Amino acid sequence: MASVGALLMLLPVAWTFANYVLVSYYVMVSCFPNAIIANVPECPYGWEIDQLSLGGVCYSGIHSPGFYRFIIPDLTPKNHSYCGTQSEYMPGKDPKYVFYNSIVSNDTSLTVRNQPVNYTFNCMYRAAYLVNNAVFSQRVATVYVNNGSLGTFRSQLSMNVFTNSKFLYAKDAPYVIDTSEIGSEVFIGIEAKGLSNRFKVVINNCWATPTPYSTDKKRWSLIINSCTSDHTVTIFENAKDSRSMFKFNSFRFQRLEKVSTVWLHCEVQVCDGERLVCQPVICLLLILKVHLGDNTSVLLLVEFLMQDFYL
Incomplete structure (x- = not known):
């Protein structure tokens, strides 16, 4: 380190x-x-x-x-x-x-x-961080990792692309996807090295942009409030250990023919599992909101039932 x-x-x-x-x-x-x-x-x-x-x-x-x-x-x-x-x-x-x-x-x-x-x-030490990475490119991709900072766990965090769902081997940069392979699965692991198992890595939000800037208005959400945004995203593990993993299907942004790189941004939190409840709440309500839209009466009923369930 x-x-x-x-x-x-x-x-x-x-x-x-x-x-x-x-x-x-x-x-x-x-x-x-x-x-x-x-x-x-x-x-x-x-x-x-x-x-x-x-x-x-x-x-x-x-x-x-x-x-x-x-x-x-x-x-x-x-x-x-x-x-x-x-x-x-x-x-x-x-x-x-x-x-x-x-x-x-x-x-x-x-x-x-x-x-x-x-x-x-x-x-x-700060507990919440924004991790940025060039996830994949149709031609070339560069992985950016900020190493070393004072009074922070930031230097311990890394985000990598892995070969498969076992998350054993990280891909070397540059990570390139041919145009014919758009839609293939991309496996992401975010890990905190050097910290004890008492600290858990919690993925709160992840989104993609066609530029390195996380505030770009052109963005596609993958994880919202620790829940998947659609059926193409799968969370394998979150807030259970020092590494959290998920996958999504690769894509490109439309009407941006000259843009070949997709940048991934994730808001993560380092959570003390001995002092705090690190596990995110179940994602049922978010899923229903996506499918039911503005059906307020049904959503209020679901919220009431969920509160009763937790009590």
Whole structure:
């Protein structure tokens, strides 16, 4: 996995002891997609490395020139936190995960001669992403993957075209479909690598455009609210694991003779399966809306029955 740059967070901390206010120190934090590294100044207030602990639990500091380094190697260990690391989910239009911990002093001797220290730090990661890809072309296609970003799971996400419904082998770019093969099946897998099984990949929406721009007004929907848009789309697995898969029949946009590439865009979410309900609701209502159109009375009855079913 490609490394990402360090995030310098200046977090002033002041302690009061015996009516004296001491000067501020800081902690330098590097936020990686699957790890956090925190560095504090060497010997803060006289404390040695074996007297400082991560989360008050782990005495795992490493001595580097001028600093003590503490590493959280796994953001999402299953069923427990790593050395007191806590996480919080912040819902909304741009949902996020916040992981936080502290480096604290601890002296078991009878008398304490150093000021207590408590370096608190956190890393914030976005939970929703737009994944773009040139899915297929009648002549040539290029797969675009953005590698590496700070404070995000984005660098862990990839979208690939696979050879068949077993999703074992990804096709090499460029992925070309001859004109005579339009209508053939295209198998798509979206995967988050390097994250624990606690996180699930949820496909919310997928659509295709004749340009690389996801906001292009010329678009064809494939998945809407985690449901297939028509019978040519099949979702094999969604929100159950670190990879979600679906297929659709290849096509081209009409009246655009010079356009040969179809671009696929998917809104996906990284969902914490131990804190949230990641499985999408059943798609019965969406299917009925497609077939019934504006038959409001029937749809209201179906909505009422579905609510009663979930209760």
